[in-house]
Amino acid sequence: MEGIIDELVRFAITFMHTIKDVLxxxxxxxxxxxxxxxxxxxxxxxxLIGFFYVVLGLALFLQGLExxxxxxxxxxxxxxxxxxxxxxxxxxxQQGVAxxxxxxxxxxxxxxxxxxSTTIAEPSLLAVAxxxxxxxxxxxxxxxxxxxxxxxVAVGIALGSWRIVTGLPLHYFIITGYIIVVxxxxxxxxxxxxxAYDSGGVTTSTVTVPIVTALGxxxxxxxxxxxxxxxxxGLIAFASLFPIISVLAYAQLSHWYSRRNxxxx
Amino acid sequence: xxxxxxxxxxxxxxxxxxLAPIAIVIALFQIFVLQQPIPDVAEIIVGSVFVVVGLxxxxxxxxMGLFPIGESMAFAFARKGNVMWLLIFAFAxxxxxxxxxxxxxxxxxxxxxxxxxxxxxxxxxLAIKQYANGLKFTVAxxxxxxxxxxxxxxxxxxxxxxxxxxxxxxxVSMTAFAPxxxxxxAYDSGGVTTSTITVPLMTALGxxxxxxxxxxxxxxxxxGLIALASLTPxxxxMAYGMTY
Numbered sequence: 071m072e073g074i075i076d077e078l079v080r081f082a083i084t085f086m087h088t089i090k091d092v093l094x095x096x097x098x099x100x101x102x103x104x105x106x107x108x109x110x111x112x113x114x115x116x117x118l119i120g121f122f123y124v125v126l127g128l129a130l131f132l133q134g135l136e137x138x139x140x141x142x143x144x145x146x147x148x149x150x151x152x153x154x155x156x157x158x159x160x161x162x163x164q165q166g167v168a169x170x171x172x173x174x175x176x177x178x179x180x181x182x183x184x185x186x187s188t189t190i191a192e193p194s195l196l197a198v199a200x201x202x203x204x205x206x207x208x209x210x211x212x213x214x215x216x217x218x219x220x221x222x223v224a225v226g227i228a229l230g231s232w233r234i235v236t237g238l239p240l241h242y243f244i245i246t247g248y249i250i251v252v253x254x255x256x257x258x259x260x261x262x263x264x265x266a267y268d269s270g271g272v273t274t275s276t277v278t279v280p281i282v283t284a285l286g287x288x289x290x291x292x293x294x295x296x297x298x299x300x301x302x303x304g305l306i307a308f309a310s311l312f313p314i315i316s317v318l319a320y321a322q323l324s325h326w327y328s329r330r331n332x333x334x335x
Numbered sequence: 336x337x338x339x340x341x342x343x344x345x346x347x348x349x350x351x352x353x354l355a356p357i358a359i360v361i362a363l364f365q366i367f368v369l370q371q372p373i374p375d376v377a378e379i380i381v382g383s384v385f386v387v388v389g390l391x392x393x394x395x396x397x398x399m400g401l402f403p404i405g406e407s408m409a410f411a412f413a414r415k416g417n418v419m420w421l422l423i424f425a426f427a428x429x430x431x432x433x434x435x436x437x438x439x440x441x442x443x444x445x446x447x448x449x450x451x452x453x454x455x456x457x458x459x460x461l462a463i464k465q466y467a468n469g470l471k472f473t474v475a476x477x478x479x480x481x482x483x484x485x486x487x488x489x490x491x492x493x494x495x496x497x498x499x500x501x502x503x504x505x506x507v508s509m510t511a512f513a514p515x516x517x518x519x520x521a522y523d524s525g526g527v528t529t530s531t532i533t534v535p536l537m538t539a540l541g542x543x544x545x546x547x548x549x550x551x552x553x554x555x556x557x558x559g560l561i562a563l564a565s566l567t568p569x570x571x572x573m574a575y576g577m578t579y
Binding site for chain 1: 369391395412420
């Protein structure tokens with residue numbers, strides 16, 4: 071019984087926080103609607119209920135993540151980057167010998183799989199995928215886009231973890247990524263370019279950021295020679311750059327595939 | 336009534352399926368790699384139910400509230416033909432949604448701590464707070480500016496790739512001159528500014544505008560606002576680090 075009351079109190083707090091976050095947006099929207107556009111909002115009642123659902127849904131979502139996912143996600147990130155675990159899995163390793171970057175393989179695998187799965191659950195990516203599907207008349211599949219973006223995030227975070235372990239400068243990777251994006255842009259179908267660019271920004275919100283940040287900080291604070299404050303950053307940058315590359319690649323592949331099919335017919 | 340109930344059940348099932356991969360990854364790692372039991376199973380199950388129901392309500396609200404209002408406002412502005420108000424609205428939306436973003440507040444605090452440790456600012460609470468606040472407003476301003484540029488682009492039909500590639504060139508050249516401690520934060524700040532509510536709203540606004548202005552294609556011109564909103568913070572945060 072006490073647990074339930076405790077849960078309700080915490081939910082009320084999360085709910086208030088979400089309202090506080092949504093309030094500025096609501097003020098701007100309804101302010102402009104009333105004072106500048108000066109027209110009644112079509113289906114006002116429905117829109118208000120929609121806003122209420124968004125706030126309620128987001129509050130439940132955040133509370134659930136905070137209860138279930140984040141603690142275990144953070145704990146696992148800490149355990150996987152722990153030197154004892156790394157040494158244990160590299161049985162022959164002796165004390166005092168520097169750990170080779172390959173010994174961190176479980177970290178890379180975790181980075182890849184957790185990056186992929188948290189992106190699939192990301193609500194803002196789903197929102198963009200729904201819109202893209204609608205606007206493209208169905209030629210861009212909701213799942214196709216989500217999986218392409220999730221693969222990009224997965225590769226990005228795995229690579230970003232490897233960078234933290236090796237201590238290579240962040241900007242080398244990002245600049246190389248930019249060059250790849252520019253080259254892909256030249257050869258991509260025009261239609262997909264804006265959506266691909268957008269998919270970089272949508273991936274990193276509610277679900278992905280907290281777990282990925284925990285992984286980055288865990289790595290940077292435990293790998294010898296890394297500083298938590300300087301090397302802990304950068305994973306989000308990877309996670310927002312690589313989906314652009316993977317979505318452009320997805321578009322190129324499906325373009326190429328459909329052209330080949332047409333030639334066969 | 337029965338149909339909407341059926342739809343609700345279906346949406347909930349979809350949400351559960353969206354979250355299943357995370358559960359699988361965590362369970363497999365916990366059992367086979369870390370070889371530890373999963374703690375607080377009951378709490379995790381309750382939390383997961385919250386997440387699934389929350390995601391379902393969010394998607395419902397999106398289709399009922401956020402998407403329609405974003406699009407109907409875009410239509411109204413386009414019909415009114417007042418570009419100035421539209422740009423002010425875009426700026427307000429970008430600035431207003433970013434300045435309150437919890438992820439941004441956390442990142443600016445951390446950046447201030449790094450600056451204090453690096454001796455860029457005094458290690459006093461006041462100096463740290465000022466630095467963090469300055470950074471927060473800089474990023475919010477840059478997102479507002481991004482929304483203005485993005486809306487202008489839709490109106491004029493400029494190709495997005497030139498703006499983004501131009502932005503990349505600026506980011507790369509600034510990286511050469513920016514203090515090393517700020518680079519990681521600057522690159523990350525691009526990703527953290529776009530929240531779960533901003534993204535659907537901005538997308539709906541862009542697509543609404545592109546579909547109501549003659550000669551614009553919603554696919555080519557409607558997207559791109561989010562991309563700009565994740566690019567300008569990188570430039571402005573580095574500039575902030577350089578000038579401070």
